[in-house]
Amino acid sequence: MSGWLVSAANKPVISVAIENENNTPISVFYDFFERDDLITALNLSDAVNAYGFTLVIERSESDFTKLVFKIDNKEIVASSLEPVIIDSPDVILAALGTKKASFLRQVQEGFNNTLDTSDKPTDPTSISHYFDLCIITDSNLLYFNGWALTDGAMSDIIVEDEEGKGYQVTECFRYLRTDINTKFGLADNYNAGMVCACRLPTDFLPEKLIIKTSENRIMTSDVDSSGSSQLSKTKILKDYLSFVNVHKARFFDNGQPAILRHLADIWQAESIMDNLLPEVGMFGDVNMQPLVSVIIPIYGRYDFLQHQLLAFSNDTDMQNHEVIYVLDDPRIEREFNITCHGVFNTFNHPFKTIYAGKNLGFAGANNLGASIASGQYILALNSDVMPSSSGWLSRLVNKFESLDSPGILGTKLVYEDDTIQHIGMVFQDDAYYPGIWMNYHPHKGMPSHLIKKKETELTELVTGACMLMEKEFFISVGGFDTRYILGDFEDSDLCLKAYKHNKKIYIDTKESLYHLERLSQNLVDSGDWKYKLTLLNSLYQKDKWGDAIEEVKQQNV
Incomplete structure (x- = not known):
């Protein structure tokens, strides 16, 4: 109980008893603090004292009308009290101001006399906690966050x-x-903060969360299922990552396994491709026996279709291949469909579309596209990559077939001013996070005519923005790994799979395609959650491949 009182006496005595039980006194703990604001607000004289008070009663029942309150032996009518149960102890403690520590000691000393010795807390704040959120989503993801003042393991x-x-x-x-x-x-x-995400069995409907600490303390919360369908995976990812401090000293040394497990559960990494009922669209007479299936995920920016299909329609060689657009953004389904009809009517170049009804990420979208691919080869292509000349794709296939044990062939990508965006990629130990391998693009930003390379040469890695491979190889290694979230490191991971199968990675420098680099994604966003996600994706790559990355670097020296 908390409130305020005005008295001519200094700190009046408060007593509480139980009505109709011979006014039996009960344990009560309270403390006062000065309320100078009341003196001003009520225009009181300096001779009057105004106090705020916080009171704790040892009472197992919640029927406050049976309690008799007296202040300096003056009874307060119980019917005038309108109690409100407050789950958050910080609301109570905040009212104490500088008196908090002494008040807590008083409460502890009083309650310890009635507690069994095995249940005594070593610190009264160890029982304080609050759940800011505790929900179950429509995909049966349990997600909660809040705080707890306990050092005990959860x-x-x-x-x-x-x-x-x-x-x-x-x-x-x-x-x-x-x-x-x-x-x-x-x-x-x-x-003090706590956060957790866990994918539950589909037939399990939780109603209550129970956390028991190593100090034998119990924290509980109801699980809210109302409005859960409004929380997308991306929204939960943003919320979760706002709690993660990747700049904390030695953050990456222990791998933070809890975070990686939580992110995998949020993203549904293990089951993201299960039970899909994709919609397939056909625009025009698509080549039924194509040499190459070009797979192009669409996320955020759907307007690039018209630029790519304009280029494809002006290249007669593209009739030998098939184009598959994978819609990976439910927010733009209507706009995407309208655009598809418009660009086909304008350019009359045939293509397929496929849509799973949800966001699968870069890996899942490409894997979905591959599931309906008819070509001998697969070309993974970003929607913001534009050809600079005709016949480029068949020339890349001819080059691929001439190479020794090829796994993946990439090609030179340039910006609109003909400076290098990609001409091969390598693993680089990150200076800010030692032990974490980042994907580095040598010569990036340099004028392409200054870079002297062989027409085709071995490279450690190639970017997923444009990579050619045999469909049989892609399917045999399971495609891209869907545990990487929202488009990071799937390409280097696939290259590592190629090395594992004794295949080689090549870069072609003769062909040149324009790459607008990440404009295919909607990056207008607040916060640093995508940066954190990139680092955590790199941590997953490190944990997955271990020494294999170092072996690849030694192999390519």
Whole structure:
């Protein structure tokens, strides 16, 4: 209970008893703090004292009307009280101001006399917690975040359904909450925040979350299922990553396994391609026996279709191949369909479309496109890559067939001013995060005529913006790895798969395509969550491939 009072006495005595039980006194703990604002607001004289107070009653029942409150032996009518149950202890503690520490000690001393010794907390704040969010999404992802003032491990996390059946949940990730540390006067590096994401079985409907710490403390919350369909995977990713500090010292040393597991569950990495019922569209008479199937994911920017199809329609060689556009953005389904009809009517160049009804990411979208590909070869192509001359694709195929043990063939990509965007790619140890391999583009930004290269040569890696390979190889290695989220490192991962199968990676420097680089994605976004996601994708690549990356670098020295 909290409130304020005005008294001529200094700190009046407050007592509480139970009505109709001989006014039996009960344990009550309270403290006062000055309320000078009341003196001003009520225009009181300096001789009057105004106090705020916070009061804690040891009471297992919630029927407050049975309680008798007295202040300096003056009874307060119980019917005038309108109690509100507050789940968050910070609301109570915030009212204490500088009196918080002494008040907590008083509460602890009082309650410890009635607690069993095995249940005594070593710190009264160890039982303080709050859930900002605890939901189950329509894809049965349990997601919660909040804070807890406990140093105990949170490894025993269970959700229960209405019948009391339980399901074990992955551990929480603890993170810094400066607002909580400031409010409770905690150490600057104390990790009060907690967040967790866990994919539950499809037939399990949770109603209650229970967390038991190693200090034998219990935290519970109802699981909210209302409005969960409004939370997309991307929104949850953004929310989760806002809690992750990748700049924290030694963050990458232990791999942060909880974070990688949570992100995989949010993204549905293991099951993202399951139970799909894709819609396939046909525009015109598509070549039924193409040499190459060109797979082009569409996310955010759908207007590039008209530029690409204009170029394809002016290249008679493209009649030997098929073009497959994969819609990977449910937000633009209507606009995409309208654009497809418009560009076909304008340029009359045949193509296929396929749409899974949800966002699959770069890897999933390309894998989906490959599932309906008819060509002997697959060309993974970004929607913002434009040919600069006719016949380029068949020339790349001829080059591929002339190489020794080819796995993947890439080609030179340039910006609109003919400076280099891509002419091969290598693993580079990141200076800011030692031990993390990033994908580096040598010669990027340099005028292409200054770069002297062989017409075709070996390279460590090639970009997924334009990579040619045999369909049989692509299918045999499982395509792109869908555990990478939103388009990072899938290309280098596929190159590592090629090395594992004793195949080689080549770059062709004779052909030249224009690449607008990432304009195919809608990057107008606030925050640094995509940067964090890139680093965590690189961490997954490191954990997956281990020493294989170093072996590839030694092989290509």
